[in-house]
Structures are given as C-alpha cells and as structure tokens.
Amino acid sequence: MPSRKLHRIAVLALPEVIPFELGIPHRIFGRANDEHGVPLYEVVTFGTEPGQLLDTQADFKLCVEHGPEVLAQADTVIVPAAYEPASLYQEGRLPEEIAEVFRQVRPGTRLASICTGGYVLAAAGLLDGRPATTHWHWAEHFQRLFPAVRVDPEVLYVDDGDVLTSAGVAAGIDLCVHMVRRDFGAAVANDVARRSVVPPHRDGGQSQYIRRPVPEPQLATTTAARAWALGHLHEPIQLRDMAEQESMSVRTFTRRFREEVGVSPGQWLAQQRVERARHLLESSDLSMEGVAREAGFGTAQSMRGHVQGALGVSPTVYRRTFRTGRVG
Numbered sequence: 001m002p003s004r005k006l007h008r009i010a011v012l013a014l015p016e017v018i019p020f021e022l023g024i025p026h027r028i029f030g031r032a033n034d035e036h037g038v039p040l041y042e043v044v045t046f047g048t049e050p051g052q053l054l055d056t057q058a059d060f061k062l063c064v065e066h067g068p069e070v071l072a073q074a075d076t077v078i079v080p081a082a083y084e085p086a087s088l089y090q091e092g093r094l095p096e097e098i099a100e101v102f103r104q105v106r107p108g109t110r111l112a113s114i115c116t117g118g119y120v121l122a123a124a125g126l127l128d129g130r131p132a133t134t135h136w137h138w139a140e141h142f143q144r145l146f147p148a149v150r151v152d153p154e155v156l157y158v159d160d161g162d163v164l165t166s167a168g169v170a171a172g173i174d175l176c177v178h179m180v181r182r183d184f185g186a187a188v189a190n191d192v193a194r195r196s197v198v199p200p201h202r203d204g205g206q207s208q209y210i211r212r213p214v215p216e217p218q219l220a221t222t223t224a225a226r227a228w229a230l231g232h233l234h235e236p237i238q239l240r241d242m243a244e245q246e247s248m249s250v251r252t253f254t255r256r257f258r259e260e261v262g263v264s265p266g267q268w269l270a271q272q273r274v275e276r277a278r279h280l281l282e283s284s285d286l287s288m289e290g291v292a293r294e295a296g297f298g299t300a301q302s303m304r305g306h307v308q309g310a311l312g313v314s315p316t317v318y319r320r321t322f323r324t325g326r327v328g
Contacts, residue, residue, distance in 0.1 A: 006042040010074035013064050015084035018057045021114045022080045028176035031192045046070045048097040068104045076110040079117035092145040094123045112164040114172035122146040133158050135168030186282050222257045233296045274310045281319040
C-alpha cells in the first residue's frame with residue numbers, strides 16, 4: 001500500500017492558553033484514520049520560540065518543545081484561545097514575537113481559530129473583509145476592536161475557505177470535525193465523532209446558549225413537534241402542523257421554537273431536509289429525484305438550491321465527493 005503524505009497541523013500555544021481548547025485539535029485530528037487504521041494527520045504544538053515555558057489557565061505550566069520552525073511543513077495552523085497578551089484584547093495589537101509567527105506562515109496554509117483565538121487572526125489582519133465568529137460573550141467587543149471583520153455571533157463556526165473561525169469552547173470540536181469532513185469525507189468525520197462521543201454536526205447556533213435578560217418559564221417545549229417533523233420530512237410540513245403537535249398557536253410556537261433551538265421552524269426544517277439529503281447522497285443509490293422526495297424537497301431542482309446554499313456544492317458533486325470520501 002503506497003504511503004500517504006500526512007496533513008500536518010500546527011497548534012499555536014500562547015501565554016495563558018486554555019488547556020482544553022489546546023487539546024481539541026490533538027483529540028479530533030489525532031483520531032482521524034483511513035480505512036486501514038493509518039493516521040491521516042500529524043498534530044504538533046508550537047510556541048513563539050522553542051522550549052518556551054508557558055503559564056496556562058489551569059494550575060500547571062506548559063513546556064512547548066517546538067517553535068515557528070514547524071510552520072515550514074504545516075498545512076494548517078490553528079490558534080486556540082489564550083488570555084495573554086493584554087495588548088491583544090485591549091488594543092487589538094499583536095506583540096512583535098506573535099506577529100513574526102504569522103509572517104512565517106507559508107502562502108496557501110489553512111488558518112483556523114478556536115474561541116477567542118480569532119482575536120489573534122484578526123489582529124494579524126487575516127480576517128479583514130471576511131466573515132468570522134468568536135465566543136458570543138466577546139462578539140460585541142471583537143467587532144468594536146476589529147471593525148473590518150464581518151462578525152457573525154450566531155453561528156458555531158465560519159468556513160471561509162482558507163480561514164476558519166469557531167465560537168467558544170465546544171464549538172472548536174464542531175469546527176475540527178467539520179475540517180476532517182472537508183479534508184477526508186463524511187465517513188472519516190463520522191467515525192471521529194463517534195469515537196469522541198460528539199455529534200458529527202450540531203443544529204442551531206450560539207443564540208441557543210446566550211443567557212436572556214428575562215427568560216420565560218419553560219413550561220412547554222417543542223421537542224414533540226421536532227420529533228414529529230423528523231418522522232415526516234418526506235411530506236409537506238406546514239408551520240401550523242408543527243404547532244398543533246404542541247397544542248400551541250403558531251405565534252407562541254414560533255417564539256418558543258426560536259428560544260429553544262436558536263433558529264426559526266422554517267430554517268430548522270430546511271436544515272433537517274439538507275441533513276436527510278446529505279445522508280441519502282452518502283449512503284443510498286437513490287436517484288436525485290428520489291433523494292429529493294425522501295428529504296421533502298419535492299423536486300431535484302429545489303433540493304439543488306438548498307444543498308448548494310447550505311454546503312457550497314451541488315448534490316451531484318457532494319455525492320461524488322463524499323460517497324467514497326477523499327481518503328486514498
């Protein structure tokens with residue numbers, strides 16, 4: 001069996017790094033293997049200089065063996081959250097030693113951030129004019145500090161091609177699983193998710209985690225309506241049909257649904273239909289019209305618009321890419 005070049009990921013550790021978020025890339029990418037059990041990634045942690053001893057947000061220090069020399073071979077650079085240097089969060093300015101790191105990044109290297117690691121990418125000018133996200137708690141501050149960045153505080157992560165950013169903490173897991181899917185296909189990503197006991201894809205966005213000033217008592221939920229809808233995705237579903245499952249008015253149901261899920265019922269239904277179509281495109285021999293009917297889009301043309309909008313590729317291209325994956 002011919003050897004495959006490993007995708008090399010370099011994870012930047014800065015002072016006051018959060019150990020959990022530093023470990024996310026190692027956990028997710030380190031679990032990605034091909035069908036023969038051969039690793040697909042090599043993950044290495046590096047600092048601004050070799051042998052650096054860093055304070056962390058835990059009760060231990062971290063000795064980082066490698067420095068920026070690893071960037072010469074890196075295909076992806078990931079920046080987890082760290083709460084130093086102060087100039088980054090107060091002025092949006094990188095100290096020279098961190099700025100020098102990004103001057104050494106090779107053209108074409110993929111960049112990603114977890115949580116407030118996006119501050120580092122923004123301060124380096126790498127997010128100017130781009131969509132990006134960060135932890136919802138920091139989103140307004142981030143936007144004020146970096147007005148050239150198009151901040152979306154609602155989403156779990158943003159994939160802008162060669163630059164990706166995630167929201168806080170666990171959203172870093174979502175982002176890394178997404179990157180595995182993009183690199184090597186759904187089968188590998190789903191296996192990584194199962195072994196890590198996380199979902200391969202989460203619905204909704206950060207808004208479902210934001211504390212509301214005056215939360216209403218949750219005497220009723222929309223769980224039954226969502227379960228019913230998932231069982232009837234192949235049929236036309238009206239908003240009133242879902243509201244009836246909870247014995248609510250359409251207005252009350254819509255408000256309660258958005259509070260619980262973070263998106264409108266219509267948006268959620270579209271997401272679920274895309275997910276159903278994606279599953280069928282990966283795992284079935286149904287024609288495009290058959291997939292469209294089973295997912296509730298009605299026609300292949302309608303499905304194409306939704307899938308293209310959500311995934312960035314047509315159903316035909318998606319099936320060709322992910323039916324066999326890109327492994328091998």
